[in-house]
Amino acid sequence: MPNVLIISGHPNLAASVGNITILLEVARALPGAEIRCLDTLYPDFKINVAAEQEALLKADVIVWQFPFSWYSLPGIMKLWLDEVFVHGFAHGSTAKLGGKKLILSFTTGAPQALYSSNGFFGNDVEDYLIQFETTAALCNLDMQKPVYTCGVSYSDRDETKIAQQKIMAKEHASRLVTVLLTLSSEPEMVV
């Protein structure tokens, strides 16, 4: 099994339904995966860059688990990216992440119907990922197909919606675990 590192970028897992369910399901299915929750590690936003870089170096597969937030990373995860993925470590001639696999695993609040050329947003979900595709390219990370689930909104949650979102999150986690297990069965990933 390759070393799997999951970075949780949710700003407040205590109030999460989708992301916390996904993390718990993945932890159960892949007990060897390292899960780093940025909100609980860094409530004061003082990111331990050395510890984060060490975790990345050990990983074969890196998962970014986050709620899509203004069509990008949540603020705390963007801070993490800015501070940890510095020149010399993540890119440049002494870059150290080359060849590792990167999987974006995210939920969106808006339903899938809004994400299309005919929808309100006018773009598909994956159109917003070019920022990450270029980031991966610059860091020589091997970006995989994303795993995402739309319509996991935090607004107007009631018991019925929470129950539905937990089911959606479990289904999402199942897809993510399948991808991780498939990667681990590929010959080049056997370590």
Add this chain to the structure above:
Amino acid sequence: MPNVLIISGHPNLAASVGNITILLEVARALPGAEIRCLDTLYPDFKINVAAEQEALLKADVIVWQFPFSWYSLPGIMKLWLDEVFVHGFAHGSTAKLGGKKLILSFTTGAPQALYSSNGFFGNDVEDYLIQFETTAALCNLDMQKPVYTCGVSYSDRDETKIAQQKIMAKEHASRLVTVLLTLSSEPEMVV
């Protein structure tokens, strides 16, 4: 003259060449503009949401001034967006920013040549802005053509490069000021 609000999202203006030059030039040309520097206001990342929302409410034109950072906003500016542009204030049935003009004013580290379908990134600079276009659409902000300058990198800066970057930043500021003055002469902006 409309009320102009400039939000600086640079994470460390003390080490800036491009963004600080742009801000100083704009301050000189438009002394009535309010300039809020997130790094100096919030070194501890504790954003005063009420103060930020009040500043936005007073503005007719909002400028986001930032260095492009992993093809998106710097972390501190993303935190600001997440915490300030909440449902009920920035979007939803009680949204309060509708009709205000939004200008993205940014520098990129990479040179323009990398940003094209034939360049390393494979996309034009403006392709990365769909995240902001959708944000503006959801908040009913009237997004203007962006003002940007490529090739303002912080790496390997020497005296010659710093001098060149200051010239580029002054030219950028001049373009931004022209846009702001043009907007202010439009009939609907005369207040």
